[in-house]
Amino acid sequence: MDELIRQLTETYGPSGFEGTIRSVLRDLVAPLADEVRVTPLGSLVAVRRGTGGGRRIMLAAHMDEIGVMVTYVDEKGFLRFTPIGGVSPLTCLGARVRFENGTLGVIGSEKREDPSKVPTFEQLYIDVGATGRDDCPVRVGDAAVFERPFAVQGRRRVAKAMDDRIGCAVLVETLRRLERTPYEVHFVFSVQEETTLSGARTAAYGIEPDMAIAVDVTGTGDTPESRPMAVELGKGPAVKVQDAGMIAHPAVREWLVRAAEAAGVPYQMEVLERGTTDAAAMQLVRAGVPSGCLSIPCRYIHTPSEMVDGEDVEGAVRLLLHALL
Amino acid sequence: MELLKELSEAFGPSGHEKEVRQVLRRALEGYADRVWVDALGNLHALREGTGPNRLRVLLAAHMDEIGLMVVGHDESGGLRVRAIGGIDDRVLPGAQVWVGPDRIPGVIGLKPVHLLEQGEDEKVVKIDQLLVDIGAKGKEEAQKLAPLGTPMVFATRFEEVGTLVKGKSFDDRAGCAVLAELVRGDRLPHDLYAVFTVQEEVGLRGARVAAYANRPDCAFALEGTIADDLPKKKDTSPTSELGKGPAITVMDRTFIAHRGLLRLLVETAEALGIPYQFKQPGIGGTDSGAIHLAREGIPCGTVAVPCRYIHSPVSMLSPTDLENTVRLMRESLARLTPDVLQMT
Numbered sequence: 001m002d003e004l005i006r007q008l009t010e011t012y013g014p015s016g017f018e019g020t021i022r023s024v025l026r027d028l029v030a031p032l033a034d035e036v037r038v039t040p041l042g043s044l045v046a047v048r049r050g051t052g053g054g055r056r057i058m059l060a061a062h063m064d065e066i067g068v069m070v071t072y073v074d075e076k077g078f079l080r081f082t083p084i085g086g087v088s089p090l091t092c093l094g095a096r097v098r099f100e101n102g103t104l105g106v107i108g109s110e111k112r113e114d115p116s117k118v119p120t121f122e123q124l125y126i127d128v129g130a131t132g133r134d135d136c137p138v139r140v141g142d143a144a145v146f147e148r149p150f151a152v153q154g155r156r157r158v159a160k161a162m163d164d165r166i167g168c169a170v171l172v173e174t175l176r177r178l179e180r181t182p183y184e185v186h187f188v189f190s191v192q193e194e195t196t197l198s199g200a201r202t203a204a205y206g207i208e209p210d211m212a213i214a215v216d217v218t219g220t221g222d223t224p225e226s227r228p229m230a231v232e233l234g235k236g237p238a239v240k241v242q243d244a245g246m247i248a249h250p251a252v253r254e255w256l257v258r259a260a261e262a263a264g265v266p267y268q269m270e271v272l273e274r275g276t277t278d279a280a281a282m283q284l285v286r287a288g289v290p291s292g293c294l295s296i297p298c299r300y301i302h303t304p305s306e307m308v309d310g311e312d313v314e315g316a317v318r319l320l321l322h323a324l325l
Numbered sequence: 326m327e328l329l330k331e332l333s334e335a336f337g338p339s340g341h342e343k344e345v346r347q348v349l350r351r352a353l354e355g356y357a358d359r360v361w362v363d364a365l366g367n368l369h370a371l372r373e374g375t376g377p378n379r380l381r382v383l384l385a386a387h388m389d390e391i392g393l394m395v396v397g398h399d400e401s402g403g404l405r406v407r408a409i410g411g412i413d414d415r416v417l418p419g420a421q422v423w424v425g426p427d428r429i430p431g432v433i434g435l436k437p438v439h440l441l442e443q444g445e446d447e448k449v450v451k452i453d454q455l456l457v458d459i460g461a462k463g464k465e466e467a468q469k470l471a472p473l474g475t476p477m478v479f480a481t482r483f484e485e486v487g488t489l490v491k492g493k494s495f496d497d498r499a500g501c502a503v504l505a506e507l508v509r510g511d512r513l514p515h516d517l518y519a520v521f522t523v524q525e526e527v528g529l530r531g532a533r534v535a536a537y538a539n540r541p542d543c544a545f546a547l548e549g550t551i552a553d554d555l556p557k558k559k560d561t562s563p564t565s566e567l568g569k570g571p572a573i574t575v576m577d578r579t580f581i582a583h584r585g586l587l588r589l590l591v592e593t594a595e596a597l598g599i600p601y602q603f604k605q606p607g608i609g610g611t612d613s614g615a616i617h618l619a620r621e622g623i624p625c626g627t628v629a630v631p632c633r634y635i636h637s638p639v640s641m642l643s644p645t646d647l648e649n650t651v652r653l654m655r656e657s658l659a660r661l662t663p664d665v666l667q668m669t
Contacts, residue, residue: 016581023669041583041622042668069576069606072562080561082607084576122561140562140603141575141587192581196614202622 001313002157004028005169006150009159012100014067014084014143015195018042020100021063025168025189032175033187039206043199044189046175054182058209058289059174059320060200060278061167061216062193065160066302067145068097068126070138077130079105082121084143085194086275089119091303097144103128103137105144146304155234155310162306164193166296166313167215174320181324193278200278204285211252211290214279215316217306218243218272218295229272231297234309236266237316240293245276246283252292259323265315270295294319326490326644328352329502330483333492336426338392338409338476339527342366344426345388345498349505349521356509357519363538367531368521372507376514378663383518383541383623384507384654385532385612386500386548387525390493391636393422393457395475402467403456404431409476410526414452416637421480424459424471431457431477479638488643489567495640497525499549499630499647506651513658525612529579532612536619543586543624543666545654546612549642550604550629562605565631567643570600571650574627576607579614583624585665590626593657599649604629624666628654 013021022044030036033046044063066085073079097105105126109119130136150159171187186207190199204212218238221229231238239256240248260267283291296316299307337345346368353360357370368388391412397405404424418435433455457477461467481493501521508519518539522531536544550572554563565572573590575582594601613625630650633641
C-alpha cells in the first residue's frame with residue numbers, strides 16, 4: 001500500500017481545490033466500481049453494487065487537506081495569507097508551501113517583539129521569490145499546501161495530509177480487495193471537510209444511506225507529555241465512541257467491533273475530546289443517518305509530518321472488508 | 326440610483342423586512358413572471374429565461390439590515406437596547422435612529438465632553454449603558470411609544486457625495502439593487518430565481534430555506550462588502566477597494582466558491598474589460614454559506630459591491646462599482662452553460 005499512500009499524500013488538494021486529487025482518485029477507483037460520479041460540490045462517489053438485499057452503506061474519507069490561501073500581494077511581492085482549515089502559525093515558521101501551478105513558497109515572519117510568543121497569521125508572509133507585484137507567479141485567492149515528501153520509517157509512515165489521504169488509501173484498498181458484498185457500498189471521497197464538512201453532508205443527502213461511516217485520522221495519547229487520550233499508534237484502528245461533534249450510533253459501533261473481532265484485527269476504542277469528522281455532518285442529513293467512524297491513529301495531526309502505523313492501516317482495511325462480508 | 330435610494334432608506338432590520346419587501350415588489354412589477362413570499366418572509370421573483378437548456382439559477386440578496394431592539398425602559402423614559410446583528414458599540418453614541426416602522430425619531434445620547442471625568446474618554450461605552458432618547462416623559466410613555474421588542478434602524482438619508490453615494494444599509498441593499506436590475510433587464514438564457522432573503526445578519530436563515538425550496542442548479546449571493554481602503558500603517562489587504570469593480574469571493578468563513586463559477590466570473594470580466602477584484606479571502610460570510618449546503622450541494626459564488634463603513638450608521642459606495650456588478654453578473658449569466666458546473 002505504500003506506493004498508494006505516497007501517491008495520495010504527495011498530491012495537491014486543499015479544501016475547495018480538490019480537482020487534482022479527485023482525478024488521481026477517480027483513475028484509481030473507476031476500474032473497480034460499478035458507477036463513478038461527482039457531486040455538485042465535487043465529492044467523488046464510487047458505487048459497488050452488492051449481490052442484492054443488503055442495505056446502502058456510505059463510507060467517507062475526505063480528500064481535501066489543510067493549506068493556506070493568498071489574501072494579499074504587497075508591493076514587494078510578498079504574500080499575506082489565511083489558513084484553510086486548522087493550521088497553526090507554529091507549524092508555519094520555516095515551512096515550504098506548494099501552489100497548484102507548482103510555485104514554491106517559503107513562510108517567513110515579521111520581526112517579533114516577543115519571540116517567546118506564537119506569531120499571529122498577520123505577522124507571517126509567504127516568499128515566492130518575487131520582486132514585486134508584476135513578477136509574482138500567484139495571486140489573491142490562490143491556495144497552497146505544505147510541502148513534505150512521504151517517508152517510511154520501520155512500521156511508521158510519515159507524510160503531510162495523512163489527514164485524510166490515509167482514509168482515502170484505506171477506501172481504495174478496500175475497494176481493490178472487495179470481492180463480493182451483500183451491501184450497496186458508496187465509497188465517498190469528500191471535499192471541504194477541513195473547513196465546513198460540506199462535501200460529506202451534501203453527498204449523504206444525495207445517497208440517502210442506511211448507515212454512514214467516516215474513515216479518518218484521530219489523535220493519540222502516546223507521545224511525551226501529550227494530552228491524555230487512550231489511543232496509541234500500532235494498537236490497531238480505533239472505533240470511535242464519540243468526539244466533539246458526534247456520538248457514534250451504538251449499532252454502527254458494535255458492527256465495527258464485531259467485524260474487528262471476527263477478522264482477528266486488534267482494535268481500540270476511541271473518545272476524542274477535540275475535533276470531529278464527516279460523520280458529524282452525515283448523521284444529521286434528512287431524517288438522520290446512523291453514523292460512526294473508523295479512525296486511523298495519527299500523531300502530529302495538522303502538521304506537515306503526520307505519522308501513522310502501517311499495521312493500523314492494514315488492520316483498518318481488513319476490518320472494513322470483514323464488515324462488508 | 327432612485328431604487329438604491331428607496332431601498333437604502335427603507336426600514337428593515339432582521340425579522341422586520343416588510344417595508345423592503347414592499348419596495349422590491351413594486352420595483353419588480355411587470356418584470357417578474359411570478360412573485361411569491363415564503364413562510365420565513367423571503368421574497369421570490371422568477372424571471373424566466375429564453376435559452377434552450379435553461380438552468381435554474383438562484384440569485385440571493387438579503388433585505389435585512391443590522392439594527393437595534395428595545396429590551397427595556399428606563400424610569401427617565403429612555404429605551405434600553407440590544408443589537409440586531411453585528412454592531413460595533415463604538416459607532417452608537419451620537420447616532421440618530423428611527424424607532425419602529427413609523428420612524429419615531431430617536432437619539433443615542435452621551436454626556437457632554439465638559440462633564441467627563443479623567444480617563445472616561447478613553448473607554449468605549451457599552452451598548453447596555455446607552456439609552457435611546459425619544460423624548461418620552463417617563464417610563465410609561467416610553468412603553469406606549471416603543472413597546473418591548475420594537476426594532477429600530479439608523480436614521481440616515483441617502484445622498485450623493487462627490488463621485489460616491491452615502492446611505493445606510495448598503496449591506497445589503499446594494500445587492501438588492503443589483504438583483505432588481507438583473508430581473509428588470511433583458512431576459513437571459515436561464516431561469517432566474519431572484520430571492521430577496523430575510524435574516525442574513527443573524528444567521529443566513531432566509532437563504533437556507535430559499536435554496537431548499539427552489540432546487541437551483543447553481544447560485545450567486547449578491548452583496549455589499551467591506552472596503553477597508555483608507556491608508557494603513559502596514560502594506561496589507563484593504564479587503565476590497567472602492568472604484569476597483571465588483572469584489573469576487575474565493576473563500577470566506579462560511580464557504581468556498583465553486584471553481585467553475587469563479588472562472589466564469591473572471592473570464593467574463595477579462596473578456597469584456599469589466600474591472601474586478603478578489604475580496605480578501607477568509608473574511609466575513611454571506612448567504613452562499615447556507616445555500617451551498619442545500620440538498621445535494623449547490624455550486625455557489627458571491628459577488629459584491631465594495632462599501633466603506635458597513636455595519637455603521639452610514640456606508641458609502643461608488644455607483645460605477647454597482648453598475649459594473651450588474652454588468653458582470655448579466656454577462657456571466659449570459660455565458661453560463663451546464664459544463665461550467667461540471668466538476669471533472
